[in-house]
Amino acid sequence: MAVDRGAQQDRIAGGSWRISERMAADLDVRLGDPVRTVQQTEDGVRVTTRGGTSHDAARAIITLPPTLAGRLEYDPPLPSWRDQLTQKLPSGSVFKVYAVYPTPFWREEGLNGQAGSDRGPVKVTFDNTPPGYDRGILMGFIEAEDGRRWARRTPEERRAAVVDCFVRYFGQRAAEPLEYVERDWMAEEFSRGCYGAHFAPGVWTGFGPALREPVGRLHWAGAECSSVWNGYMEGAVRSGEATADDVVGLLSS
Ligand SMILES: Cc1cc2nc3c(=O)[nH]c(=O)nc-3n(C[C@H](O)[C@H](O)[C@H](O)COP(=O)(O)OP(=O)(O)OC[C@H]3O[C@@H](n4cnc5c(N)ncnc54)[C@H](O)[C@@H]3O)c2cc1C
Known part of the structure; x- marks a missing residue:
């Protein structure tokens, strides 16, 4: 909450969405067609959108807030320890x-x-x-x-x-x-609350490792996965970089 030398000190001219916009400038980003299902095979991952378009990849990084990540359909279903984690991380009201x-x-x-x-x-x-x-x-x-x-x-x-x-x-x-x-923010379909996930007592200690542990070819990133500035934009970017490094390492090994 602190402003002077705290989390609320700086603002982004033009609005914080510009971070996403600038990062997306060099990437192939498809807007307006959300992901519905994530299928894993021995060779790769197939992600299918609500509009029915499929994208194949060697691995996938899922960067949705945990509660929304838990609403995707997974084939095969996620292991119990990962699904239980996403059930226990609601967004704030x-x-x-x-x-x-x-x-x-x-x-x-x-x-x-x-x-x-x-x-x-x-x-x-x-x-x-x-x-x-x-x-x-x-x-x-x-x-x-x-x-x-x-x-x-x-x-x-x-x-x-x-x-x-x-x-x-x-x-x-x-x-x-x-x-x-x-x-x-509770009504926003692609946020369903904020500012981030709420960790009730026992969730870190009981489920914490499941936040970042890959499930086969599925990897996780986002503000809740960061060990620094967890739940903040800074944490989201750090987590994205860390998980991308892990995946690049796996692909090149
Ligand atoms: C009102 C408000 C105030 C905040 N104030 C601050 C602040 O002052 N400082 C700070 O650092 N942080 C603040 N935050 C928190 C900050 O916004 C988050 O920490 C950050 O956005 C998390 O980034 P992320 O990439 O992990 O997740 P998100 O930003 O939630 O990104 C997930 C993305 O996935 C997309 N998505 C969801 N479902 C699907 C789907 N099925 N298919 C495809 N895409 C999907 C969403 O549209 C979204 O773009 C605030 C948040 C809110 C809402």
């Missing part, structure tokens, strides 16, 4: 919300836009105004039990509750945003 104001008015009052509270539904906020932008953007998270409860309410009700929180933290000038934007 989070809404990300934004309110846009004519200016970052809180700065005039000596405030940095960051709040932490024990009263919700927004209990964490940050100043999310891009550098050089005239308007001010407050960002907040609705998390855990609050996330699940407020997912059943209307966008109008959530907007009112979020604005109430911002007023409580930053005063009456927060009462009338120019715009309100929200994203229910």
Whole structure:
């Protein structure tokens, strides 16, 4: 949570999706046709998409969050220890919300836009105004039990509750945003929650090695597989590089 020299210190100009976009520039990436099944034979792997297209390879690296990796169909089925792991790593329950104001008015009052509270539904906020932008953007998270409860309410009700929180933290000038934007990450088909997998007590100790252990020709990567910055973008990139190195080593040996 720390900003100064912590995990929240840096932001990526243009948005964090640009990491994926730039990494994909030199690769053959097919969008819009998700994988449904993964078949293994003695010679290789066949991955088939929902649209029915098949791709054959010597090995495959599966980089979905564990809970989504567990929803693919595997032939033969995954061993028990791997499937049990994916059953035990749910994603968190989070809404990300934004309110846009004519200016970052809180700065005039000596405030940095960051709040932490024990009263919700927004209990964490940050100043999310891009550098050089005239308007001010407050960002907040609705998390855990609050996330699940407020997912059943209307966008109008959530907007009112979020604005109430911002007023409580930053005063009456927060009462009338120019715009309100929200994203229910639990509802995103290809995330189904965030910020990463939730490790309940006993999961690391009971199932940890299954996170990275290959299953035949199937290899695993992603934020949850990293030994450093686990659950963060940095961890995802590190894990991707480490698993790619392992696979290249196997293919060239
Ligand atoms: C709201 C929010 C805030 C966050 N804040 C931060 C932060 O401040 N700092 C930080 O470091 N991290 C943050 N994270 C976490 C960060 O986004 C993750 O750690 C990172 O994206 C994990 O990368 P990954 O490659 O392991 O998985 P993902 O980014 O989840 O990539 C998996 C990919 O697989 C795709 N996919 C899913 N199913 C299929 C399928 N069947 N077929 C084909 N493709 C499929 C998905 O579309 C996705 O592109 C945040 C996440 C969220 C949602």
